[in-house]
Amino acid sequence: MRDKEKGLARLKVWVRRMSRQIRNVHTNDVVLISSTSGHGFKQLEERLRHHLLPEDPKWMYVVGRVNSGKSTFVNRFLWYIGYKHQGAVHYKRAVGGVTRSPVPGTTLHFVSFGLPKGFRLVDCPGIPSRHQVTAQLQEAMDLYAVVPRKRINSISYALHTGRSFLAGALVRIDQVQGNISFLTSFFGLSVTLHVCQTCKAEDLMSRKSGDFFYPPHSREDCERIGPLVRHRVEVFGSSDRAWDDIVIAGMGWVSISGYGTKILDVWVPKGVKVFRRPALMPQEMRSRGITRFHVNHRARSPKIFRKKNGIVKARQDKELRDKLRAEQAEVEAQQAAQVEVPDDVAFVDMSELELPPGYSVAESAAEQPK
Structure with missing residues (x-):
């Protein structure tokens, strides 16, 4: 309980310091x-x-x-x-x-x-905000995955030069220069995490986006978002704590620790804002090592796979219905009889018109006697 109170106190100090940097805020009470x-x-x-x-x-x-x-x-x-x-x-x-x-x-x-x-x-x-990841997503399942609804469990990875960190199919972080980094990720529990070689990252994401890396949970949404855009960020890390966070607007952030200056390339969808800030939780990676290290990739469970298959099946059914409706409309248009009426012939020929007993034709105002 005492550790929790200390953590909340550190968080309150951090928020106060950040609020002082905003010019239009008249109070820093938190x-x-x-x-x-x-x-x-x-x-x-x-x-x-x-x-x-x-x-x-x-x-x-x-x-x-x-x-x-x-x-x-x-x-x-x-x-x-x-x-x-x-x-x-x-x-x-x-x-x-x-x-x-x-x-x-x-x-x-x-x-x-x-x-x-x-x-x-x-x-x-x-x-x-058009600069958030949520503005790029349309499916409810993708939004549920990005927006945290439970406590975020941070996961740390060792990142060398020439290695890349992938968060879903939306974020890719490459280490370009610097000593070994300890990257601690703070993303929703339904976002897949993966580490691979930088030379294989682009091909891996092009083949497995939407299937193995998500959100988005479908290949069509990944293609609609388009290619990722690179942002180069320089951060400084320490051996016992993180000094800088790299924030992806609307999705989460990563903390970088490990002694020395690091140069990272952050790839995100076009229009999404990437910025650096003072570390919110600097003590997640301590000097004795990584607090949590996961070899397995999370957010891959039978429940999520069933939801993904449901999205794919619903889209296939909709495409099939639209195709059948278009084919039926084309057949009806071909079978419809074409009626040709000359311009000099009245649409209704009064001389050949036969009415049942008790009915008569009403004359128009132009034909009525004055």
């Missing part, structure tokens, strides 16, 4: 909360009581990027204060409360909740 477990909401309540006065009700807006957890936070906050009209909420099944989903843009408009004494809580739509 409260660490968990919308899943409810941790930190008591401290948040005390902080709100310090800043808000009962005689001066205000509207509280929850703002942020898409997929940052705003709606989940609103559900937990309403549950914490005992909001009566929220209904039953099941967090693991994503049932009840405000709709939340890994799909970007689920909250389409402002959702307002009236609180006691005139206060109001507003859940705002997420601020979209």
Whole structure:
């Protein structure tokens, strides 16, 4: 418990330092909360009581990027204060409360909740970003894989010059120059991880993207995203800790440790932002060695393979239906009789028109006597 508190304290210091670098932020106060477990909401309540006065009700807006957890936070906050009209909420099944989903843009408009004494809580739509990986994905299964829904288990790999690290079919990191690096990855549990030789990385990804490396979970989505674009990044590592993180916007990050300066080539889809920042969790790779080393490649289970086969079968069925419909439309168009009506002949010949008894032809306004 004490180690956990120390880790949260280090995280709070890191967030404060990062917030000071943002020019339009007027305060660097930080409260660490968990919308899943409810941790930190008591401290948040005390902080709100310090800043808000009962005689001066205000509207509280929850703002942020898409997929940052705003709606989940609103559900937990309403549950914490005992909001009566929220209904039953099941967090693991994503049932009840405000709709939340890994799909970007689920909250389409402002959702307002009236609180006691005139206060109001507003859940705002997420601020979209074209520079995130989630903007490149369309399938729900891919978005569920990229957006973390559980605790991220970091995995460390030894990376030499001439070796590459692959995260799904979206990220490739090559070590170009420098001593041995210890790369600690922080990605979702459904993202495949792999290490190979740099000279074989391009051919390997071209053959196995969507099948062995995912997300994306289909070859068609990999082809739609297009080739990866290279970004050269220079980082410095230490033998006992990491000093720099390499962040792939909307997907995750890697920490680089190992003594000396490293030059890395980071390959991501076109438009995705790659940047360097101070290490968020620098102590994952300690001086005594790698804390977790995995030889097997994770995120390859029968359950995921069944989902992948379902996506492929659904696309094949749709292509087959579209093909059959097009063939049927072509056959009907060929079998349809063509009716040719000369321009000087009326469409209805009144002299040959036979009507049943009791029926007559109504004259138009031009034919009626004046």
